[in-house]
Amino acid sequence: MTTTRFQQLISRNQAxxxxxxxxxxxxxLSLTGALTLLALVPLFWIIGYVFxxxxxxxxxxxxxxxxxxxxxxxxxxxxxxxxxxxxxxxxCVFAIPPGVLAAFYAARYPNTPLGIVLRFSTDVLSGVPSxxxxxxxxxxxxxxxxxxxxxxxxxxxxILMLPTIIRTTEEMLKLVPPTLREGxxxxxxxxxxxxxxxxxxxxxxxxxTGFLLxxxxxxxxxxxxxxxxxxxxxxxxxQMIVSGIAQKQNVFQILNRILDQPADxxxxxxxxxxxxxxxxxxxxxWAVALVLMILxxxxxxxxxxxxxxxxxxxxx
Amino acid sequence: xxxxxxxMSEDRGPRRFQKLIRHGDIPWQVILIIMSVVVMVLMxxxxxxxxQQSQHxxxxxxxxxxxxxxxxxxxxxxxxxxxxxxxxxxLLTSLAAIVLAVPISLGIAIFLAELCPAWLRxxxxxxxxxxxxxxxxxxxxxxxxxxxxxxxxxxxxxIGNTIGKVPVLSILFAGPIPESGSSRLAAAxxxxxxxxxxxxxxxxxxxxxxxxxxxxxxxxxGSTKWESIWQVLLPYGLSGILGAVILGLGRALGExxxxxxxxxxxxxxxxxxxxxxxxxxxxxxxxxAEAVTPLHIEALLEIGLTLFFIxxxxxxxxxxxxxxxxxxxxxxxxx
Numbered sequence: 001m002t003t004t005r006f007q008q009l010i011s012r013n014q015a016x017x018x019x020x021x022x023x024x025x026x027x028x029l030s031l032t033g034a035l036t037l038l039a040l041v042p043l044f045w046i047i048g049y050v051f052x053x054x055x056x057x058x059x060x061x062x063x064x065x066x067x068x069x070x071x072x073x074x075x076x077x078x079x080x081x082x083x084x085x086x087x088x089x090x091x092c093v094f095a096i097p098p099g100v101l102a103a104f105y106a107a108r109y110p111n112t113p114l115g116i117v118l119r120f121s122t123d124v125l126s127g128v129p130s131x132x133x134x135x136x137x138x139x140x141x142x143x144x145x146x147x148x149x150x151x152x153x154x155x156x157x158x159i160l161m162l163p164t165i166i167r168t169t170e171e172m173l174k175l176v177p178p179t180l181r182e183g184x185x186x187x188x189x190x191x192x193x194x195x196x197x198x199x200x201x202x203x204x205x206x207x208x209t210g211f212l213l214x215x216x217x218x219x220x221x222x223x224x225x226x227x228x229x230x231x232x233x234x235x236x237x238x239q240m241i242v243s244g245i246a247q248k249q250n251v252f253q254i255l256n257r258i259l260d261q262p263a264d265x266x267x268x269x270x271x272x273x274x275x276x277x278x279x280x281x282x283x284x285x286w287a288v289a290l291v292l293m294i295l296x297x298x299x300x301x302x303x304x305x306x307x308x309x310x311x312x313x314x315x316x
Numbered sequence: 317x318x319x320x321x322x323x324m325s326e327d328r329g330p331r332r333f334q335k336l337i338r339h340g341d342i343p344w345q346v347i348l349i350i351m352s353v354v355v356m357v358l359m360x361x362x363x364x365x366x367x368q369q370s371q372h373x374x375x376x377x378x379x380x381x382x383x384x385x386x387x388x389x390x391x392x393x394x395x396x397x398x399x400x401x402x403x404x405x406x407l408l409t410s411l412a413a414i415v416l417a418v419p420i421s422l423g424i425a426i427f428l429a430e431l432c433p434a435w436l437r438x439x440x441x442x443x444x445x446x447x448x449x450x451x452x453x454x455x456x457x458x459x460x461x462x463x464x465x466x467x468x469x470x471x472x473x474x475i476g477n478t479i480g481k482v483p484v485l486s487i488l489f490a491g492p493i494p495e496s497g498s499s500r501l502a503a504a505x506x507x508x509x510x511x512x513x514x515x516x517x518x519x520x521x522x523x524x525x526x527x528x529x530x531x532x533x534x535x536x537x538g539s540t541k542w543e544s545i546w547q548v549l550l551p552y553g554l555s556g557i558l559g560a561v562i563l564g565l566g567r568a569l570g571e572x573x574x575x576x577x578x579x580x581x582x583x584x585x586x587x588x589x590x591x592x593x594x595x596x597x598x599x600x601x602x603x604x605a606e607a608v609t610p611l612h613i614e615a616l617l618e619i620g621l622t623l624f625f626i627x628x629x630x631x632x633x634x635x636x637x638x639x640x641x642x643x644x645x646x647x648x649x650x651x
Binding site for chain 2: 021022024025028029031032033034035036038039040042043045046047049050097098099101102104105106108114115117118120121122123124125127128129130131132133135136138139140143159162166190191192193195216217219220221222223226227230267270271274275282285286289292293296297300301304308
């Protein structure tokens with residue numbers, strides 16, 4: 001069988017074309033893998049470097065002492081640790097009840113007009129810059145009260161936590177099998193009773209995970225605290241409780257005292273120390289970064305492991 | 317039948333109330349609706365509050381506060397404020413970050429959704445999302461002391477010596493970059509790292525929501541894996557991917573701490589990417605707590621209002637785009 005020159009040309013072109021296509025395919029596919037590796041470089045770089053720099057300047061005093069003057073060893077950032085705890089706790093109190101209830105609505109009536117607007121505004125709210133939320137709380141609380149406070153800081157963090165809580169709770173409520181709720185309704189239980197005593201417990205693990213995730217994000221927020229909580233080097237909750245009891249104040253007066261004054265937090269301290277020209281302060285800021293990062297990553301990892309195992313259990 | 321049957325009308329009031337309480341569905345619904353409305357009202361309240369609180373600055377400076385000028389004036393001592401340099405800084409750094417982040421994120425999303433073996437997908441997803449979990453201040457700290465001297469300064473030197481010498485482009489890329497690396501370029505590069513997880517996560521979900529028959533049809537026609545990704549899947553999910561990019565842009569615009577720490581905070585009228593600058597968020601972070609005159613505070617609040625408005629519009633567009641993809645492919649999405 002003889003082949004014409006024309007046929008030879010065609011077959012050569014086809015071979016060339018398919019070779020080119022195969023090469024493009026291989027190059028581009030391996031490029032995507034390489035880019036994935038590239039994105040992980042900063043992750044390990046940051047985590048590794050923070051551990052390396054921060055690990056060397058952490059000691060016990062760091063956790064149990066207030067900040068002291070420069071050049072004197074043996075002081076810590078107790079005020080920031082306590083401030084972070086107080087404000088995050090306060091934010092949970094403000095954000096969790098409305099968030100969960102709104103999520104019940106979004107999960108139960110996703111396609112009513114209110115449901116659609118609610119889910120949409122939740123999504124949009126999660127995109128509002130944290131510094132804008134800080135300005136809002138400044139105008140709403142700080143300006144009205146005339147002073148900075150832990151209360152204002154907690155409120156700002158609560159607003160930032162709200163969208164995450166609503167979204168994750170809604171997702172988890174949707175994962176509960178509809179047969180469960182229908183069974184409960186068929187037995188004559190009211191809608192609210194079904195929601196609270198059947199659907200909610202079934203989704204509880206996942207919902208708590210959502211709380212944890214939003215807490216880990218909230219604990220690292222700095223921008224909204226800059227002009228709501230401001231910072232306070234003498235913030236010592238334990239001292240306030242002790243002196244409050246000594247002065248025979250009741251619980252509410254002590255709480256008021258804790259919440260009504262400026263407070264510090266770990267990220268806020270980190271920012272202040274990092275921008276100072278003293279090497280000692282910078283060293284301390286690495287230590288703060290380490291504590292903050294361990295806190296955030298630990299919560300994050302626990303939450304993720306938990307949610308995955310729950311998802312598997314629910315999906316069967 | 318000895319039991320006395322009461323006429324309905326007599327106990328109607330109290331029994332109806334009792335029924336309502338015992339049954340309880342109406343109060344429950346009312347509570348749910350109130351909470352949902354609270355969440356919605358919150359967003360309007362933020363905008364309204366900033367609008368109302370920046371009243372004097374708005375009336376005094378009018379549009380001259382926002383429009384581009386070459387000799388903008390930010391003078392707290394003489395109470396004169398124009399915000400263009402900050403708007404410019406925000407736009408330039410965010411757009412540069414988007415240009416860098418989009419190809420990287422697309423690559424990662426394609427790898428995670430289409431190529432990655434199943435056992436590797438979960439850990440990789442987690443690692444990429446951990447990148448989003450690291451607090452902004454830690455990025456800033458790492459940026460100042462590690463990333464800037466090691467990466468940004470050499471890259472900036474290189475850009476300044478090559479593109480910076482080209483006549484027209486030299487407006488945007490004129491060097492030299494400061495020794496410390498603090499510049500708009502540094503902000504853009506740190507922002508890139510921070511927004512890659514956002515864009516990747518949404519793009520990955522968009523790709524995963526594309527039905528399998530699209531892939532099968534494309535490969536049955538003889539296309540290679542890459543061709544079916546590039547010519548079929550990406551066009552199919554284009555609006556969702558665009559939404560992901562806009563979401564990333566929104567995050568970049570509002571990012572505060574890391575940018576404030578690496579951008580150098582200088583108010584000089586230089587347009588170059590390699591020079592220090594300011595962004596809208598970083599001027600607020602730097603000056604708000606120390607602002608003394610009421611007009612200064614109001615000017616900063618007006619910048620906040622502008623930032624809120626921009627991110628609001630971007631987010632609404634982005635969410636509509638992402639939702640449109642999700643609506644189009646309801647049933648046979650891959651899990």
